[in-house]
Amino acid sequence: MAMLEVKNLHTYYGNIQALQGISLEVEEGEIVTLIGANGAGKTTTLRSICRLLDPRQGSIILEGEDLANCKAHEMVYKGVAMVPEGRGVFSRLTVAENLDMGAFSRDDASGVRQDLERVYNLFPRLKERRAQVAGTLSGGEQQMLATGRALMAHPRLMLMDEPSMGLSPILVEDTFETIKAINKEGTTILLVEQNATMAFSVADRGYVLQTGEIILHDTAENLKTNEMVQKAYLGIE
Amino acid sequence: MTITKSIEIRDVIKFGLLAGVIVLSLSVIGFIDLLGTRELVAGMFTLGHIFMLAAPFGMAFVSAGKVSADEKNKALGYGFLIGVIAALPLVVLAILATSFDIRQFLPNVSPSLISLLTFGQGLTVGSLILVVVTGILGLLAAGLHTLPDRFQHPLITGLGWMLIAGTFSEILLGRVRAFFGRGVVKLIFAGKALNPIAALIIFVLAAGITYWLDTRAPKKEETVEDIKKLQKMTKIRIGLGILLLLVSPLILGTYLTEVANNVGLYVIMGLGLNIVVGFAGLLDLGFVAFFAIGAFAMGVLTSEGHLGLGLTFWTALPFSVLASTLAGVVLGIPVLGMRGDYLAIVTLGFGEIIRILALSDMLKPYIGGAQGILQIPKPSIMGFEFIQPESLFYIVLLGVLLAAFISWRLRDSRLGRQWMAMRDDEDVAEAMGINLVSTKLMAFASGAFFGGLAGAIFASKLTSIFPHSFNLIVSINVLSLIIVGGLGSLPGVVVGALILVGLPELLREFAEHRMLIYGALLIVMMLAKPEGFWPSEIIKRELHAHEEPEPVSSD
Ligand SMILES: Nc1ncnc2c1ncn2[C@@H]1O[C@H](COP(=O)(O)OP(=O)(O)OP(=O)(O)O)[C@@H](O)[C@H]1O
Ligand SMILES: [Mg+2]
Numbered sequence: 001m002a003m004l005e006v007k008n009l010h011t012y013y014g015n016i017q018a019l020q021g022i023s024l025e026v027e028e029g030e031i032v033t034l035i036g037a038n039g040a041g042k043t044t045t046l047r048s049i050c051r052l053l054d055p056r057q058g059s060i061i062l063e064g065e066d067l068a069n070c071k072a073h074e075m076v077y078k079g080v081a082m083v084p085e086g087r088g089v090f091s092r093l094t095v096a097e098n099l100d101m102g103a104f105s106r107d108d109a110s111g112v113r114q115d116l117e118r119v120y121n122l123f124p125r126l127k128e129r130r131a132q133v134a135g136t137l138s139g140g141e142q143q144m145l146a147t148g149r150a151l152m153a154h155p156r157l158m159l160m161d162e163p164s165m166g167l168s169p170i171l172v173e174d175t176f177e178t179i180k181a182i183n184k185e186g187t188t189i190l191l192v193e194q195n196a197t198m199a200f201s202v203a204d205r206g207y208v209l210q211t212g213e214i215i216l217h218d219t220a221e222n223l224k225t226n227e228m229v230q231k232a233y234l235g236i237e
Numbered sequence: 238m239t240i241t242k243s244i245e246i247r248d249v250i251k252f253g254l255l256a257g258v259i260v261l262s263l264s265v266i267g268f269i270d271l272l273g274t275r276e277l278v279a280g281m282f283t284l285g286h287i288f289m290l291a292a293p294f295g296m297a298f299v300s301a302g303k304v305s306a307d308e309k310n311k312a313l314g315y316g317f318l319i320g321v322i323a324a325l326p327l328v329v330l331a332i333l334a335t336s337f338d339i340r341q342f343l344p345n346v347s348p349s350l351i352s353l354l355t356f357g358q359g360l361t362v363g364s365l366i367l368v369v370v371t372g373i374l375g376l377l378a379a380g381l382h383t384l385p386d387r388f389q390h391p392l393i394t395g396l397g398w399m400l401i402a403g404t405f406s407e408i409l410l411g412r413v414r415a416f417f418g419r420g421v422v423k424l425i426f427a428g429k430a431l432n433p434i435a436a437l438i439i440f441v442l443a444a445g446i447t448y449w450l451d452t453r454a455p456k457k458e459e460t461v462e463d464i465k466k467l468q469k470m471t472k473i474r475i476g477l478g479i480l481l482l483l484v485s486p487l488i489l490g491t492y493l494t495e496v497a498n499n500v501g502l503y504v505i506m507g508l509g510l511n512i513v514v515g516f517a518g519l520l521d522l523g524f525v526a527f528f529a530i531g532a533f534a535m536g537v538l539t540s541e542g543h544l545g546l547g548l549t550f551w552t553a554l555p556f557s558v559l560a561s562t563l564a565g566v567v568l569g570i571p572v573l574g575m576r577g578d579y580l581a582i583v584t585l586g587f588g589e590i591i592r593i594l595a596l597s598d599m600l601k602p603y604i605g606g607a608q609g610i611l612q613i614p615k616p617s618i619m620g621f622e623f624i625q626p627e628s629l630f631y632i633v634l635l636g637v638l639l640a641a642f643i644s645w646r647l648r649d650s651r652l653g654r655q656w657m658a659m660r661d662d663e664d665v666a667e668a669m670g671i672n673l674v675s676t677k678l679m680a681f682a683s684g685a686f687f688g689g690l691a692g693a694i695f696a697s698k699l700t701s702i703f704p705h706s707f708n709l710i711v712s713i714n715v716l717s718l719i720i721v722g723g724l725g726s727l728p729g730v731v732v733g734a735l736i737l738v739g740l741p742e743l744l745r746e747f748a749e750h751r752m753l754i755y756g757a758l759l760i761v762m763m764l765a766k767p768e769g770f771w772p773s774e775i776i777k778r779e780l781h782a783h784e785e786p787e788p789v790s791s792d
Contacts, residue, residue: 052664076670084668090661101658105670153669 001064003028003188004049004157009058011041011048018044019055020212026157031179031189033199033220035233036209042192043085045209046159049190050075050082062157076105081155085162085192087142089149091135095126098134098145102152111154118185119148122178140171147178157188164195176202196233200224208233244303249315252300253322256292261326263288264354267345268750273353275746277403278436279427284404285353290374293323297375301382312379320375324368327354331367335360390451395444402439405743406431408493415490482634486627495626496742498698501633502691503738506715507722507730508640509687514716515725515773516653517680518660520581523588524715526568527561527685529595529707531692534560536610536702537603544605550616550697554690561689562682569681573674576663588712595704609703613696629698636694640687644727647683656680714738717755721762723769732770 002025011019018041026032036042047053049060051072060067062078070078081102090098099119103112120127123144129137134145143163150158163179164172176198183189183202193199200206200220208216208229216229223229230236244252263269273285297316304312333339334351355363356370381389402409407429414422425435454470486494506528513521538546538553568587572580594600596607604610616623616632623629647653655676658666667673696702714737722733736758741751762770 047664050668052667071672072664072667073670073672076668082665082668084662084665088662088665090658090665092661093657097654101654101666101669104654104658149669 002026003030003063004190005059005061006045006049007059007061009045009048009055009060011044011053011055018212019048021058022048022209022212022214023058024207024214024217026188026190028156028188029183029186030205031183031191031203033191033193033196033203033206034209035193035196035199035206037232038194039211040209041212042209043161044212046082046085046161046190046192050080050159076153076155079156081150081153081158083146083150083158083160083163086165087139087146089134089137089142089145092133094131094133095137095145096130098149099126099130099152102149103154105153112152115152115154119151122151122181123148139166140168143167143171143175147175147182151182151187155187157190158182159190159192161192162194163191164193164198172198196229244300244315246318248303249300249318250322252296253293253319254326256296256319256323257326259292260289260323261330264327264330264350265343265345266750266753267347267350268753270345270347270350270353271747271750273349275404276428276430277400277406279430279432281433281436283353287400287404289327289354290371293320293371294374294378296323297378298382301379306383309383312383313376316375316377316379316382317372318375320371320373320378321368323375324364324371327367328364331355331360331364387448387451391444391448394447395440395442398443399436399440403431403436408743412488412490412493486630491626494630496739498626498630498633499742500734500739501630501637502695502698503715503718503734504731505633505636505640505687505691505694506711507719507734508637508644508727509684509691510715511719511725511727511730512644512647512656512687513680513684515719516648516660517656517677519677519680520577521584521681521684522581522709522712522716523568523584523586523591524684524688525707525709525711526588526591527564527688528692528695528711529591529704530561530564530685531557531689532696532702532707533595533604533610533692534689535693535696536613539697540610540613542610542612544603544610545612550614551618554693557693558686558689561692562686565681565683565685565688566678568685569678573677585709585712588709592704592707595707607704609701610696611701613700613702615700616697632694633698636690640690641727643683643687648727652676652679717759721759721769723772726769726771726773729769729771729773736770 004024004026006022006024009019009022010017022041022045024032024034024045034042034045044053048055051060051067051070051074062080065078067075067078075082090101093101099116103115106112120130125141126144126148129141134142137145143165147160147163150160160179164175167175172195179189179191180202191199191203200223203220206217206220206223207214208223216223216226218226224234260269269285269289271285272288273283275284276282277284277287297319300319301312301316304315330346331351331354334346340346354367356366357363358366381392384392406426410422410426410429413425426432431439454467485497489497506524509527510521510524513519513524534557535550535553537544538548538556539550541547568584572583575583595604598606600606615629621628623632655666655671658669658671659673659676663673666676718733718737719730720733721736722729722731737755741748741755744751744754747754
């Protein structure tokens with residue numbers, strides 16, 4: 001049984017249909033990537049999964065449990081954490097306070113301390129800047145903070161929305177290294193990306209999203225060599 | 238390390254004229270003339286002079302800061318020029334007023350105004366004096382800016398205290414007479430104003446004490462001893478503050494205590510709204526509703542008239558506060574999904590609905606309609622009735638301390654962090670596991686709790702309440718005072734209430750310009766000190782983040 005099973009999601013913004021029946025699966029321990037052009041519905045999919053949006057139709061099943069009646073704020077207690085699109089940090093709180101908020105759902109103080117160590121090891125920059133207000137961090141640092149904050153919830157499934165957006169090539173590499181490392185330590189990852197090349201380099205499997213529909217899914221290896229994918233997302237003619 | 242553009246002669250002319258035009262406008266609307274009736278230092282200057290000279294002085298002071306530090310003479314020269322240029326529009330006004338009958342267009346340009354502007358010396362001599370005086374003042378202001386902080390701070394503080402003592406000399410006089418008798422009054426005051434020597438002594442004393450305190454305070458929190466010393470000083474200060482509060486009705490006398498009581502009620506409300514707006518970031522424009530509900534609940538429960546149930550203040554208090562808290566929740570539910578401007582409009586409507594309900598015929602049999610509720614008893618404990626402002630002060634103080642304590646504990650609590658996270662990003666906060674519904678409702682309820690507390694005390698203090706006391710202005714006042722004090726800051730609420738509630742009370746005779754002062758103060762403050770007079774750490778670091786990079790601490 002897959003860890004996360006999404007079946008036939010239909011999500012609307014008012015009368016505008018953004019998702020037209022999305023289905024996908026994520027197995028425990030995998031990195032699964034979801035790629036697609038701007039406006040394809042990637043963010044909408046992630047937000048629907050973590051209940052920030054309410055799909056009109058379809059089901060989300062996490063480890064066999066249907067999440068239909070689960071509220072957005074309960075998701076983290078089920079082991080699902082999100083790294084929001086566009087560096088959604090709490091801009092007026094410090095780095096340390098942001099990380100602290102990431103562990104909001106937890107009451108095991110020693111575990112939280114361990115995870116803080118882990119985050120600071122992963123992102124030494126955050127440790128240096130822990131007293132700084134998040135809104136004044138550089139874009140890359142904010143991205144690290146958003147990722148670190150999600151890790152503070154000690155999730156089993158992490159939903160990441162374009163963690164490489166706006167980063168310099170070196171930082172992008174770093175980010176994907178980090179994603180791999182996080183995954184190795186046992187966190188399953190659903191990764192939304194525009195940077196298909198990098199995404200395929202870390203992912204086990206991938207889904208291609210176009211105007212609210214999954215048009216293709218396969219292993220990352222196969223997708224890399226798929227002609228259509230090469231043309232549309234990898235820039236290979 | 239900030240690179241400020243050095244100013245040029247063009248800017249000097251611009252600043253000078255700007256200062257001049259500000260004073261000109263204040264003159265033409267009759268403000269300066271009106272203030273001219275209040276003498277600060279006998280035979281020397283009035284509040285009118287202060288306002289007339291404040292703009293050139295301030296402008297020269299600010300400009301001096303924009304000249305690089307090693308060009309002292311340039312700064313002084315510019316200061317002088319700004320002062321001189323600022324006088325020109327006034328000279329033109331004086332010339333026009335003496336040669337033509339401009340009063341038919343500008344009715345406030347009275348002979349007494351012209352006399353004030355020209356120091357009573359006639360047009361030619363007076364204009365010259367004016368130009369020289371503003372010029373010298375500009376020079377002094379610039380000079381003040383070039384002084385090192387060590388001297389600048391005491392001098393400005395001294396000047397401030399002298400002006401405050403002068404502005405409120407009449408009230409001060411009353412207090413001095415009550416304590417030390419007429420003999421001492423004669424020594425310090427001439428008429429209702431300070432005499433020049435007393436003014437000088439106040440200036441020297443305040444400057445001296447400030448200088449002494451500055452040299453004693455540890456510069457930075459570097460060594461453990463410094464930190465201990467600072468902590469000790471803070472503790473002593475808090476202790477002294479509380480002691481001072483406890484005896485203040487004795488010092489202040491009836492009138493000032495009454496003013497303090499009003500300030501106190503606004504502090505309670507301010508602390509409440511501060512939770513909603515400052516902590517949780519929910520813009521609530523209908524805060525008066527909770528004040529009204531607390532007051533009417535107290536009225537109905539305690540009134541000895543035909544409408545009331547005749548309970549005591551202390552029995553009724555928890556019910557009144559409960560009623561307003563519940564109202565907070567009830568208002569919260571429909572606006573759960575709203576933010577920003579939509580929330581503001583809906584809460585605004587809620588405030589109005591409560592007031593109109595209070596006026597309505599439907600509720601008239603219960604709460605009296607426009608005639609309100611009368612014969613509300615004052616609080617009493619074991620036969621002692623809190624009748625005088627001096628004794629009511631302690632009830633208000635109790636309320637303030639309670640509200641301050643709860644606010645302070647809430648701010649550092651888990652709930653406080655939920656509010657702040659929600660304020661920054663609702664969606665992300667939710668993804669972190671924060672239940673937005675309960676978090677928002679708790680904010681509205683806590684705010685309403687304080688609003689109701691203030692209202693209940695208000696009703697009992699006044700002994701009669703009428704719907705028209707609960708209009709939009711109350712909401713605006715409370716919101717303004719927390720902004721002026723510094724959004725999210727607890728001491729800021731007190732500072733804001735003193736400035737926006739206490740000050741107007743003490744400057745009653747200028748009531749017709751009250752809204753003008755109010756508006757001008759808000760604009761000036763938002764431009765000069767957008768974080769408020771006593772900003773909270775969070776807001777301060779947000780607003781000044783781009784100016785000074787935070788020191789990197791690591792261990
Ligand atoms: N709040 C909203 N109201 C209305 N339409 C929306 C809203 N949010 C997204 N949409 C629309 O839904 C569609 C999918 O948007 P979504 O944000 O999911 O795209 P995306 O794949 O994440 O794109 P990008 O790569 O640019 O982030 C787009 O056409 C977008 O315009
Ligand atoms: Mg997106």
